[in-house]
Amino acid sequence: MIVLGIESTAHTIGMGISSNKNIIANENHMYKPKKEGLIPRKMADHHAEWFPLLFKRIMKNRNMEDVDAIAFSQGPGIGSPLSIGYFAARYLAIRYKKQVIGVNHPYAHLKIGEQSTGLRNPLVLYLSGGNSQILFEGKNGLQVVGETLDIGIGNLFDSFAREIKMKYAHGSALAELAEEGKYIKLPYNVKGMNFVFGGLLTKSIDMVKKGKRKQDVAFSLMETSFSMVCEALERALYLTKRKSILLCGGVAQNKRLQEMVSVMAEEAGVKFGVGPDEYNKDNGAMIAYTGELLYKYKKPVDFWKPLTDYRIEDMRKVLLKKRKG
Ligand code: FE2
Numbered sequence: 001m002i003v004l005g006i007e008s009t010a011h012t013i014g015m016g017i018s019s020n021k022n023i024i025a026n027e028n029h030m031y032k033p034k035k036e037g038l039i040p041r042k043m044a045d046h047h048a049e050w051f052p053l054l055f056k057r058i059m060k061n062r063n064m065e066d067v068d069a070i071a072f073s074q075g076p077g078i079g080s081p082l083s084i085g086y087f088a089a090r091y092l093a094i095r096y097k098k099q100v101i102g103v104n105h106p107y108a109h110l111k112i113g114e115q116s117t118g119l120r121n122p123l124v125l126y127l128s129g130g131n132s133q134i135l136f137e138g139k140n141g142l143q144v145v146g147e148t149l150d151i152g153i154g155n156l157f158d159s160f161a162r163e164i165k166m167k168y169a170h171g172s173a174l175a176e177l178a179e180e181g182k183y184i185k186l187p188y189n190v191k192g193m194n195f196v197f198g199g200l201l202t203k204s205i206d207m208v209k210k211g212k213r214k215q216d217v218a219f220s221l222m223e224t225s226f227s228m229v230c231e232a233l234e235r236a237l238y239l240t241k242r243k244s245i246l247l248c249g250g251v252a253q254n255k256r257l258q259e260m261v262s263v264m265a266e267e268a269g270v271k272f273g274v275g276p277d278e279y280n281k282d283n284g285a286m287i288a289y290t291g292e293l294l295y296k297y298k299k300p301v302d303f304w305k306p307l308t309d310y311r312i313e314d315m316r317k318v319l320l321k322k323r324k325g
Contacts, residue, residue, distance in 0.1 A: 001019070001020060001068050001292060001295065002017060002018070002019045002020075002066055002067050002068050003017070003018050003067070003068060003069050003070070003071050003101070003288045003289075003291040003292040003295060004016075004017050004058070004067050004069075004070050004071070004092070004288055005017070005018065005070075005071040005072070005073075005103070005284045005285065005286070005287030005288025005289070005290075005291050006051075006070070006071070006072045006073065006085045006088050006089050006284055006287060007028070007072075007073045007085065007105075007282050007283055007284045007286070007287045008047050008072075008073060008077070008081050008082055008084050008085025008086075008088070009073050009075065009076065009077025009078065009081065009082055009085070009105050009282065010038070010043070010077055010078055010081060010129060010130065010282060011030050011031045011032075011038055011043055011081075011129075011282070012028055012029065012030045012031070012281065012282035012283070013028070013029055013031075013046065013047035013050045013051060013054065013081075013084070013085070014026070014027065014028035014029070014054070014282060014283045014284030014285070014287070015027050015028075015051075015054045015055060015057075015058050015284040016058070016283060016284035016285030016286070016287065016288040016289075017058055017062070017067075017285075017288050018285065018288035018289040018291070018292045021115070021289065021292060021293075023285045023288070023289060025058040025062075025285070026278060026283055026284060026285035027054045027057045027058050027284065028054070028281070028282070028283050028284060029046075029050045029053075029054065030281075030282075031043050031046040031047070032168070032170075037158070037162060037169070038078075040078050040079065040080035040081065041080055043078065043080060043081040044080035044081050044083065044084050046081075047081050047084040047085065048084050051084065051088050054284075055088075055092075058284075064092075064096045064098075065096075067096070067098060068098070068099070068295070069098055069099045069100070069101050069291060069292075069295055070089045070092045070093050070098050070099070070100050070101070070291075071089070071100075071101040071102075071103050071287050071288055071290065071291020071292075071294075072085045072086055072088070072089035072100065072101075072102060072103065072287065072306075073085055073103055073105045073108065073287050074086075074102035074103055074104060074105075074305075074306055074307055074310055075104065075105065075306055075307035075308055075309065075310030076105060076106075076130065076131070076307065076308060076309050076310045076311070077105060077130075077306070077308060078308070079306075079308050082306040082308060083306055085306075086305070086306040099295075101291040101294050101295060102306075103287050103290045103291050103294065104310055104312055104314070104315050105282075105287075105310075106126055106131060106133070106135075106249075106312045107142070107290060107312055107315050108286040108287050108289070108290040109126055109128075109248040109249050109279075109280070109286060110124050110126065110135075110137070110246070110248060110312075111286070111289060111290045111293060112248075112275060112279045112285065112286035112289050112290070113246045113247075113248035113273070113274075113275045113279070113280075114246065115275075115289065116275035116276060116279055117246060117273030117274065117275055118273070119244045119246050119271060119273045120244070121136070121137065121138075121242065121243075121244075122136070122242060122243075122244040122245055122246035122271075122273065123135075123136050123233070123236060123237055123240055123242035123244070123245050123246070124136060124137075124245075124246045124248060125229065125233050125245060125246070125247050125248070125252075125261060126248050126249045126252075127152075127153050127154065127229065127247075127248075127249045127250070127251035127252055127257070128152060128153075128154050128249035128250040128251055129152050129154030129155050129158065129171075129250060129251075130152040130154070130155060131147075131148075131152050131249065132147060132148040132152045132153045132154075132195070132229065132251075133146070133147040133148075133312070134146035134147065134193060134229075134232060134233055134236045135312060136240055136242060140316065141313065141315060141316030141319045142312045142313050142315050142316060142319075143313065144311075144312065144313060145193050145236045145239065145240065146192070146193025146194050146195070146232045146233075146235075146236050147194055147195075148194070148195055148196070148197060149191070149194050149195070149196045150196055150197055150198045151197050151198065151201070153197065153225055153229065153251055154171055154249075154250055154251050156197040156200065156201055156221075156225060157170075157171035157174045157221070157222070157251075158170055158171060159201055160174065160201060160204055160205065160217075160218070160221060161173060161174045163205045163208075164205070164208050164214050164217075164218075171250075171251060171254070172253070174218050174221075174222070175222065175254055175255075175256070177214060177215055177218045178215065178218040178219040178221075178222050178256075179215075179219075180215040180219075181213070181215035181216045181217070181218055181219025181220065182215075182216050182219065183216075183219065183220050183223060184207065184212065184216050184217065184220040185220075186200055186203055186204060186207075186217075186220050186221060186224045187199040187200050187203050187224075188200075188224055188227070188228060189228065190228050190231050190232055192232070192235065193232045193235050193236045193239070194232065195228045195229060195232055197225060197228075200221065200224060200225060201221075204217050204220075204221045222254075222256065223256075226254075226256065226257050226260050227260070230260050230261060230264050233245070233261065233264065234264055234268065237268055237270065238268075242270065243270050243271065244265075244270050244271035244272070244273065245261060245264075245265045245270060245271070245272050245273070246273050246274070247261050247272070247273070247274040248274070248275060248279075248280055249280060250280060250281055250282065252274055252275075252280040253277045253280050253281065258274050261274075294318065297318055
């Protein structure tokens with residue numbers, strides 16, 4: 001079976017193909033603004049421009065007749081870019097008479113993470129720009145046991161990078177700056193298995209304004225926020241008694257974070273896994289792969305609209321339908 005997947009929840013438009021649960025194509029393009037932050041309308045324009053180019057690339061030497069279904073990233077995401085992927089999927093479905101499958105974006109990160117690491121039923125630390133959650137898939141569907149109570153950890157890094165006027169205001173550029181930094185004490189705010197980043201962001205910006213070295217504050221901001229999620233994750237590990245930890249999402253590409261979580265996992269005596277960067281970034285391949293997994297549900301829910309605040313727990317309805325056959 002062959003599924004074509006489309007990703008467009010935020011800054012990246014992506015298309016991928018999954019064939020019998022193997023990724024055979026993955027083409028993505030990220031919108032990178034030169035000065036301003038991520039403006040929804042501009043992301044949508046970028047995605048609309050790149051969709052036909054990526055479609056041509058992945059369909060080179062392939063035929064739409066061989067494709068069984070079109071999967072699209074249904075949410076959560078930003079309305080304007082999300083709607084481009086939705087209409088692209090709908091266009092292809094009508095044009096080539098295919099079934100459409102809506103895919104929850106965090107669930108796709110989880111499933112491609114399991115596939116690429118070989119972990120089964122792990123405790124999941126999912127960290128990206130807009131989402132920061134600790135969750136697992138159990139008998140009754142998906143359960144979020146801890147999460148940010150305000151902004152996502154990626155947004156924390158991007159907002160700080162923008163405030164200190166970095167040329168490329170992105171977490172990956174901040175991580176490079178942090179390499180030359182020394183530790184300074186910053187606010188640390190964990191509440192059980194949840195965490196709060198707002199105070200940490202305000203204090204970090206304030207310290208740079210008061211003359212502290214950007215490198216030192218960047219390093220300390222990353223160390224502090226990673227320590228916070230690790231503390232919450234360790235608590236969740238003992239509560240859920242999972243035997244492994246999967247790290248996934250855009251921020252999972254950070255090597256320091258990978259090191260911290262792997263040390264924690266080793267000390268707790270559980271396995272640790274993180275997928276390759278190409279699947280932790282937003283990408284079409286994971287949507288195609290997860291769409292293939294969900295294909296067996298004929299009409300589980302109304303798949304025909306994007307959901308900007310689609311929570312992973314809502315996948316429960318889909319998964320319970322599958323169990324009943
Ligand atoms: Fe993502």
